[in-house]
Amino acid sequence: MDPLKNSEEQLDVLLQRWAQAQPALPREEARQLAAQIIKAAAEPVVPVVPANRGWVRLVGWSLTTGVVALAALMVYLRSSPPKADSHATLTAAAAFPLQHVTALTKEFERLFDNRIHWLADANRELILGIDDGELANRHARPRVAVHVVVFRRAVGSTQWSPTWKTSVVMRDEDSVQIALAKDHAQLRLWAHILPDRRVVLDSDYQRDDEQTSAWLTSAVPLSQNPEMVLSAVDGKDEFQVWQSAFVLEEGAL
Amino acid sequence: MNERSDEELIAAYHRGEEGVLTVLVERHLGAVGAYCQQLTLNRDKAQDITQETFVKAIRSLATFRGVASFRTWLLQIATNVVRDSWSRGRKEVPYTDDGELAHRGESPEQVAIEAELDQAIQMGLSELPLPLRTAFVLTTLQGLTSQQVADLEGCTISTIYWRVHEARKLMKRRLQSWIR
Numbered sequence: 419m420d421p422l423k424n425s426e427e428q429l430d431v432l433l434q435r436w437a438q439a440q441p442a443l444p445r446e447e448a449r450q451l452a453a454q455i456i457k458a459a460a461e462p463v464v465p466v467v468p469a470n471r472g473w474v475r476l477v478g479w480s481l482t483t484g485v486v487a488l489a490a491l492m493v494y495l496r497s498s499p500p501k502a503d504s505h506a507t508l509t510a511a512a513a514f515p516l517q518h519v520t521a522l523t524k525e526f527e528r529l530f531d532n533r534i535h536w537l538a539d540a541n542r543e544l545i546l547g548i549d550d551g552e553l554a555n556r557h558a559r560p561r562v563a564v565h566v567v568v569f570r571r572a573v574g575s576t577q578w579s580p581t582w583k584t585s586v587v588m589r590d591e592d593s594v595q596i597a598l599a600k601d602h603a604q605l606r607l608w609a610h611i612l613p614d615r616r617v618v619l620d621s622d623y624q625r626d627d628e629q630t631s632a633w634l635t636s637a638v639p640l641s642q643n644p645e646m647v648l649s650a651v652d653g654k655d656e657f658q659v660w661q662s663a664f665v666l667e668e669g670a671l
Numbered sequence: 672m673n674e675r676s677d678e679e680l681i682a683a684y685h686r687g688e689e690g691v692l693t694v695l696v697e698r699h700l701g702a703v704g705a706y707c708q709q710l711t712l713n714r715d716k717a718q719d720i721t722q723e724t725f726v727k728a729i730r731s732l733a734t735f736r737g738v739a740s741f742r743t744w745l746l747q748i749a750t751n752v753v754r755d756s757w758s759r760g761r762k763e764v765p766y767t768d769d770g771e772l773a774h775r776g777e778s779p780e781q782v783a784i785e786a787e788l789d790q791a792i793q794m795g796l797s798e799l800p801l802p803l804r805t806a807f808v809l810t811t812l813q814g815l816t817s818q819q820v821a822d823l824e825g826c827t828i829s830t831i832y833w834r835v836h837e838a839r840k841l842m843k844r845r846l847q848s849w850i851r
Contacts, residue, residue, distance in 0.1 A: 428850045429843055430811055436792045437812045439785070440708060442701055452696040455722055459692075459729035593833060606837070610829045618830055622800050633800040635826065 511580055512567040512644035512660035519563045519585050523666060536588040538596050540605070545596055559590040561666045562609045562617055565644070569658045573651060578658065587666060602626040609663075615640045617663040638663050677741035681732060695741070696725055702813075703745050709808045710753050710801075712793050720756060724749040739822065746813060747823045750805055757801055788849055795845035799838050806831050807838035 443451065518539075526546060527534050535547040568582035586607055588594050593608040606622040616637045623632045636647035638661045648659040675683070677698070680691045703724055707717035727748050728735075735744055796804055805824070809815045810831075817835070821828040843850060 425843055425850045426839065429839060429846065432788065432846060432849055433792065433811055433842075436789060437705065437709065439789070440705060443704060448697060448700050451718075451722070452693055452700055455696055455725040456692050456729065458722065459726045591829060591833075593837065608830075608833045608837075610827060610833070612827065618827060620802070620830060620833065622803075631800065633802055635802065635830070 508569060508578060508646070508658070508660065509644055511569070511578075512565070512662065514563075514565045514642040514644065514662040514664055515585060516563075516642060516664065519565070519587060520666065522585075523561075523563075523587050534587075536586065536592065536594040536596075538584060538586045538594075538605075540584040540586075540596065540598050541582060541600060543598065543600050545598075547594055547596075559592075560611065561587060561668070562590055562611065562640075563587045563664045563666050564607070564609060564617070564619055565662045566621070567644070567660045569660065570655050573654055573656055611640065611665070612637070619661065619663070634659065636661055640665050678737055681735060681737075681741065684732065692729060696729075699742055699745055700725070702742060703749055706746055706808065706813055707749055707753065709796070709812055710750075710804060712797050716756075720749060720752050723752050727752070739819070743815065743819060743823065746809065746815070750809075750823065753805075754801065788846075791846055791849070792842075795842045798845065799841060803834050803838040803841070806834035807842070810835050 522539060522544070523534065523537055526537055530546070530548055533549040535549045537547070538545045563585065564587075565585045566583070567580050569578040570581045571578045584605070586594070586596070588607065588609055590609060590611045593606065596605045596607070598605055603623060603625045606624075608620045610618045612618060616639050618635065618637045621634050621636075623634075625631070634648055636659075638645045638647065640663050642662055642664045644660045644662040646658055647661050648657070650657050675694075677695065680695050684691045684695070700721070704717060704721045707720045707724070708714065711717045711720060724745060728745055735741065739747070796808075799807065802824075806820055809820045809823070810817060815823070817828050817831045821831045824831065
């Protein structure tokens with residue numbers, strides 16, 4: 419290894435050498451591939467019709483499907499079960515626990531002599547990161563409190579249940595890694611306040627068994643108002659992730 | 672014809688000149704293919720994604736405004752294709768050891784060391800979540816600036832700084848035996 423200045427440069431050199439050592443596509447294969455690409459690009463784009471719905475012809479499909487959809491909607495509305503959880507209900511269930519978060523931060527700052535780097539209440543599991551004293555300049559940056567709620571319901575069900583609630587207090591532009599003992603998981607978070615008073619949150623959740631891994635980048639206003647940042651279906655379950663964020667003013671602590 | 676810039680070739684294509692698409696595709700096929708390989712770590716998948724990238728690019732060439740370079744634009748399309756492929760049900764791109772590194776007349780010991788390093792690098796990259804891997808590969812291996820990657824990913828430059836920082840940290844941990 420060359421006597422390089424630091425490990426960052428060594429890493430770059432290792433990676434660049436590795437990339438250069440990857441075999442290139444032989445010239446003739448590259449030509450063939452280019453020809454295939456140009457041919458494929460010239461072919462007309464045909465809308466995909468699922469095989470089991472072959473009866474829906476492209477000609478007049480909008481009228482046919484429009485009538486069918488309207489009829490189905492009317493039947494559904496007449497026979498639909500009691501209302502599903504409304505947006506307002508979920509908003510309330512995901513409400514930012516300002517008093518709880520402020521009280522926790524205040525109490526732990528008192529106990530640890532204002533050296534709290536970050537603090538997390540993950541499903542009632544309290545986890546702390548303590549400043550080592552050399553990072554005092556961190557206090558120059560605002561402290562952001564982020565609240566994340568994951569709702570789950572079975573596909574077809576009308577009722578959502580909160581399955582995971584976490585509040586994290588951290589400094590703007592800090593990254594924190596939280597070991598969630600109860601969940602056997604790691605949560606890595608990074609928050610960045612935008613000039614328009616929204617906060618970008620990169621979150622990476624990984625189970626220790628490496629079977630579950632989820633990455634989410636979101637942006638929510640710094641207003642305590644929860645917003646849905648992800649809606650997904652995984653097998654038989656539907657999930658919604660709601661987030662809210664707030665700047666904890668030093669004077670309030 | 673090969674001496675003309677990408678922008679000149681694209682203008683010629685819009686004027687109806689024949690053969691310029693071939694030049695454009697052949698010019699960038701290697702770089703885009705390498706990028707897809709670095710992201711997917713799977714040769715077959717990389718080739719599929721490379722093809723899909725160029726097909727999409729050619730079909731939407733009329734929308735290319737030249738704000739970014741043609742190569743950056745292609746990398747953006749490739750990134751989106753990888754992301755779509757990822758979200759269509761594959762949570763993790765499987766790491767496959769193709770075992771076809773180009774060894775240039777090295778000794779058996781050197782070949783073994785290189786193979787071990789190759790495996791460690793591929794394992795390290797495969798362990799990075801896609802946003803970290805994309806930011807890291809684009810800046811370190813494709814030579815894009817953090818601002819270019821931020822524009823390409825539609826996020827702030829701070830987000831890219833952080834992603835590259837985290838990716839470096841994880842890669843250094845994986846490659847600590849090779850880094851002093």
